[in-house]
Amino acid sequence: MPLLINQQLVEHDSWQRADEAADFSSAAIPAQVDLLVSWDQWQRARDVLLARGGRLGVLIPNDLDLAQLAGDLPRLALVAIDFPSFADGRGFSLARLLRQRYGFTGQVRASGDVTWDRLRFMQRCGFDAMEIDAKRFTPAMLQAFSEISVSYQGAADGIAPLYQH
């Protein structure tokens, strides 16, 4: 699946999605890979996963109360936020809260229904990585980040509100 990081297409995604059926109680957990687990898996096997060696990421549903994850954020290298549909904008708030409320500095990745016309808003809200469905990917979509160059408001991209310029 094409992946954008910092507004560029990257060739290689270091993150491996854990098999949904994976049984983390066994010794079969891959040790050194960057492992991305689902919220369910995280809840089931948090301690085992944390005891493992490699970097960890969690894919969260967009109705999650982030307080449930806050204490573990320092141990995570990636939080992926699911976008279940084009119309559902909860993920934008979650990303801002992760960055601005909880100070998360790892990768924040948009996953699910992620297409051209929301990339700029995602980037402004603190997503630095976006997974694009191969069927919807086109190299031209990178222009999404520069279509609008004026921002009235501050967000999580370090740009100050226009009234502070």
Next chain:
Amino acid sequence: MYQYTEQDQKLIEQRVEQFRDQTGRFLAGEIPDEEYRILRLQNGLYIQRHAPMLRVGINYGLLSSTQLRALAEVSRKYDKNYAHFTTRQNVQFNWPALEQVPDILADLAKVQMHAIQTSGSCIRSVSSDHLAGVVADEVEDPRPWAEIIRQWAALHPEFAYLPRKFKIAVTASGQDRAATQVHDIGVHLVKNAAGEVGFEILVGGGLGRTPMIGSRIRAFLPQQDLLSYLEAILRVYNLLGRRDNKYKARIKILVASLGADAFRDKVEAEWQAIRDSDLRLPQAEIDRVKGFFPQPAYDSAAAADTSYAEKLAAERDFAVWIERNTVDHKIPGYRAVTLAIKDYLKAPGDLTDVQMDAVADLADRYNFGEVRTTHIQNMVFAHIHQADLYPLWQALTELGLARPVVGTINDMICCPGLDFCSLANAETLGVAAKVQEHFNDLDYLYDLGDIELKMSGCINACAHHHVGHIGILGVDKKGESYYQLTLGGSAAEDASLGKVLGKSIPQADVPAALEKILATYVEQRSEGERFIETVRRVGLDPFKEKVYASAH
């Protein structure tokens, strides 16, 4: 009025090109229908019964004559030589071609107009008092605050995909002419005990399927905290508002289900976390925006003019028009004039290109080049020198914009209904014409006095029927248009929701039913009592008995 900076201008021009690109990709089959639907709605474009409909924003109802001429030109070049002014002070074109919409928007961008967030599940254009700046009892001019909110909301990256549409209205007077209590957020400028100006904040008002009056969640908000407080409300709503059922997705449902107190607690907690951020408004920015709304150069000797009194005494029709269609101004010798866009038997809120150009010329000549739109679907010239009232009346009479019916049942609000709107269940424009025909005796209208009649063609309530003194809701009964009547609603400072009178009636019976309602009022009223006051005092029963008597 506010003038765009280079940055403001760049943003709307870039938005036009972005939309052109989105439309091009859609037409090339690269964006699915459902996705493009959301994108086009965020830019004011509906696909309607006959053609697309483009809604262009008139922020807080303020237009320059140049902008009005540009709207006239758009209606000539791309549409059928007219435009429809809406209940949220915006303007709609009913017949543009999809492919040409980007060109229309590019033309409008040249006069600092746009369609950003005039529709869709996002923060809509901000509305305000059409008498802002000219009424005596105002705390201060609300429009700079509406502009500050507009800028904050424009292309806000976090709130473009809300559960449902989100409407904000700002007022600063004891009289509410912007229906703030039935908005998602109502912002009232108020003074606290220390004499400081800040805001009272209402949340969770709305019409539609589940009409509700907003709840006050903050009595006084300091000025510099306006945007952080709005952002806190929007964030709570974005995260917690229902998305499983579009009829339960407005913020009013969230406020009602949590309870206003619990909702406020969530907002206040969120606000405490972001209050001391870059959302705090710098005084320099407040001053900058206020600087765009100076008082016009009024003639200090205006009241010394004697021609006005002479004309008033000499011409009854002029005096009647002054009485019905104009109101006092804070400056002696000036009046604010309503242009009634309720021409006889024409669709309420519609103006032709010729009328728009003529109104723009009159605005240049008599009103400092300014035109305002109202949520009653009229226009206002807010600064008319008393010596100019007579020639202005003559000119407006020629244009069909001086019918002295403002505030009467002939000054009704009406949505486009089944003739144009794909959501409508029933016809409205034909009924409006029948009502006008039936009640065209001006002396009778004046005797009835102030009555707000509001008619919507479906439960979405674009014409605010729930808050009409008399509300008419069109419903579909086996393919025929029927009408349900409500009485006792108000969108003003005494906001209330109308109550249903009884079972819906066929179209042909509407004028007769109205006549019975009005006759009951005349019978029941005490000296000097307005229609709404009588309804509140005597209740619905006397009206019900009269209207449904023949059915027994």
